[in-house]
Amino acid sequence: MAVVSFPGTDHSTGQGATVETVITRLTLADAADWQQAIAAECRRQRLLTPSVFAFLKDRRLLDRCTFLASDEGGDALRFLHIGEPTLRVLGRAGGRSMIGQFDVDDPHADFAHSVGAQYAESIGAGEALFNRISVTGMGKPLIYTHALYGWSEGGRRAVLSAVDVRTLH
Amino acid sequence: MTEINVPPVGANGNLVVRDIGGETPAGDQTILTLSAQLAAVLDDPEASDERWDTAETIAATIPTTPAEAVVVVSILTNPDIGLEAGQTETHLTAARSLEAGLRAMAANETVTNNAAAFTEATSLFAEAGLARMPAEPTESMVAAAERTGIDPEQFRVGYRAAVAAYLTEAA
Numbered sequence: 001m002a003v004v005s006f007p008g009t010d011h012s013t014g015q016g017a018t019v020e021t022v023i024t025r026l027t028l029a030d031a032a033d034w035q036q037a038i039a040a041e042c043r044r045q046r047l048l049t050p051s052v053f054a055f056l057k058d059r060r061l062l063d064r065c066t067f068l069a070s071d072e073g074g075d076a077l078r079f080l081h082i083g084e085p086t087l088r089v090l091g092r093a094g095g096r097s098m099i100g101q102f103d104v105d106d107p108h109a110d111f112a113h114s115v116g117a118q119y120a121e122s123i124g125a126g127e128a129l130f131n132r133i134s135v136t137g138m139g140k141p142l143i144y145t146h147a148l149y150g151w152s153e154g155g156r157r158a159v160l161s162a163v164d165v166r167t168l169h
Numbered sequence: 170m171t172e173i174n175v176p177p178v179g180a181n182g183n184l185v186v187r188d189i190g191g192e193t194p195a196g197d198q199t200i201l202t203l204s205a206q207l208a209a210v211l212d213d214p215e216a217s218d219e220r221w222d223t224a225e226t227i228a229a230t231i232p233t234t235p236a237e238a239v240v241v242v243s244i245l246t247n248p249d250i251g252l253e254a255g256q257t258e259t260h261l262t263a264a265r266s267l268e269a270g271l272r273a274m275a276a277n278e279t280v281t282n283n284a285a286a287f288t289e290a291t292s293l294f295a296e297a298g299l300a301r302m303p304a305e306p307t308e309s310m311v312a313a314a315e316r317t318g319i320d321p322e323q324f325r326v327g328y329r330a331a332v333a334a335y336l337t338e339a340a
Binding site: 078081 | 283284286287288289290291293294295297298305
C-alpha cells in the first residue's frame with residue numbers, strides 16, 4: 001500500500017493554516033460496492049463511449065460522479081460534470097479549483113495539484129485507481145475516497161471520479 | 170486527417186491526394202474513372218499497350234475507400250489481365266497497394282470511431298453537468314450578455330467567478 005503525501009506549505013508569511021493533503025493509495029477491495037461496480041464497468045468497456053454514460057445514468061450513479069475532460073487541442077482537464085459529493089468537497093476546498101485548470105496561485109493549490117496528479121496517473125492506465133484523501137488546514141478536516149478511471153483518445157483526456165464522502169464529517 | 174500521396178505513375182502524375190473519407194476534389198482523375206477507362210481498353214483488342222499502362226496506374230494507386238479497393242483488386246482478378254492470365258509485376262504492385270490502403274482504412278476507421286465516441290460521451294457528461302450549473306458560459310449566454318453591452322471576455326471571467334462563488338456557497 002503506497003502512501004503519497006503532499007504536505008502543503010505556506011510560502012508567504014508563515015501565518016495561516018498549513019494545508020496538508022494526504023493521499024493514501026488503497027485497493028479497489030476497500031472501495032464501496034458502487035465504486036467497484038463503476039470501476040469494473042469502465043475496465044470492461046475500456047473505451048470512453050456513450051455507453052459509459054448510459055451505465056452511470058441507468059444505475060443512478062451519475063450524481064455521485066465527477067467527470068473531467070480536456071478540450072480538443074487543450075491540455076488542462078476541465079470539470080464538465082460535477083457530482084454532488086465533489087461539489088461539497090471542493091466547495092470547501094475552494095470553488096476556484098473547480099473551474100478550468102488548476103491555478104498555482106490558489107491557496108489550495110497543493111490540494112488541487114495532489115488530486116490532479118492522481119487524475120493524470122489514472123489516464124490511459126486501463127485500471128481504476130482508488131485513494132483515500134484527507135485534507136487538513138482548509139476549514140474542517142475532510143476525508144473522502146475516490147475511484148478514478150481515465151481515458152486518452154486522439155490527444156484528448158478524460159477522467160471519471162466516483163467520490164464517496166460517507167466518511168466526511 | 171491523413172493524406173495519402175500516391176507516387177507519380179506513368180503519364181498521369183499524382184492520382185489521388187486527398188483526406189481519407191474526404192470528398193474527391195472535382196476534376197481529379199480518380200481510380201474509379203481509371204477503372205472505366207480500363208474496362209473500355211480491355212474491350213479494344215488494339216489497345217494492348219494502353220491497357221497495361223492503365224492497369225499499372227491502378228495497381229500503383231493506394232485505395233482510400235472500399236470501392237477503390239475493389240478496383241485495385243480487380244487487377245488481380247480480371248479474367249483478361251488478372252493472375253489467371255499470367256502473373257506479372259503489376260499484380261504484386263496491386264496487392265501491395267491494396268494492403269496499404271486497407272491498413273490505412275482500418276486504422277482510420279478505428280481512430281475516427283473511437284474519437285467520435287469519446288467526444289460524444291464527453292458531451293453527454295457536459296450536458297448533464299449543464300443542467301446543474303455550466304462551468305463555462307455557453308455561446309448563447311455570451312451572446313446574450315454581449316447584446317446588453319458587456320464585453321464577451323469580461324463576461325466569461327465574471328461568469329467563472331460567479332459560478333465559483335455559487336459552488337462555494339452551495340457547498
